[in-house]
Amino acid sequence: MGHGAKAQRLYEDAVAYLCRNAGALRELIGPARWDAPFAVVRDGDPSAQSWRDAVRALHDAAETAGIPGGLGLRSTMGVGDWPSAPVPRSTGWVCPTGRCARVDLHEESGPGTGLCTLADGPMRRVD
Numbered sequence: 001m002g003h004g005a006k007a008q009r010l011y012e013d014a015v016a017y018l019c020r021n022a023g024a025l026r027e028l029i030g031p032a033r034w035d036a037p038f039a040v041v042r043d044g045d046p047s048a049q050s051w052r053d054a055v056r057a058l059h060d061a062a063e064t065a066g067i068p069g070g071l072g073l074r075s076t077m078g079v080g081d082w083p084s085a086p087v088p089r090s091t092g093w094v095c096p097t098g099r100c101a102r103v104d105l106h107e108e109s110g111p112g113t114g115l116c117t118l119a120d121g122p123m124r125r126v127d
Contacts (some may be wrong), residue, residue, distance in 0.1 A: 008046070008047075010072075010074065011046070011051075011052055011055050011073070012046070012071075013072060014055055014059060014070075014071035014072050014073050015041060015046075015055060015071075017071050017072055018038075018041065018055075018058060018071055020058050022038075025058075025062060025067075026038070028062070028065040028067065028077060029058070029061045029065050030068070033057070033058075033061040033064075033097055034058070034061065036054075037053075037054035037055075037057040037058050037061075038058065040053075040054035041054045041055055041058065047068055055071070055073070056073065056074075057070060058070075059071040059072075059073045059119065072119070092126055093123035093124060093126070093127070094123060094124050095116045095123065095124070096116055096121045096123060096124040097116070
């Protein structure tokens with residue numbers, strides 16, 4: 001992500017979301033991926049690259065933990081600013097009727113995740 005005012009605002013918005021939901025995010029992400037980057041975000045200089053890297057690390061950890069969109073950082077393309085590839089997660093289960101937006105993604109294939117509470121039927125597997 002670039003270093004202009006728009007990029008800075010995106011990072012600040014991500015940190016605002018992080019602060020509003022710190023307890024729940026820490027629980028989902030886990031202390032191993034939370035503690036060090038959170039300390040940098042909390043105590044660091046928002047104009048430093050290390051601060052941005054820590055915000056990005058928490059964003060990536062949130063996405064890996066199953067939070068769609070992580071902390072809300074969007075990647076923008078620019079010279080020297082290509083986003084990293086997403087973690088491949090191609091197997092999952094979705095609502096069988098499409099009535100809800102629930103999606104359960106898994107790192108490896110395995111049994112389904114149970115019933116969809118809205119459709120009262122088994123989740124539909126997608127590859």
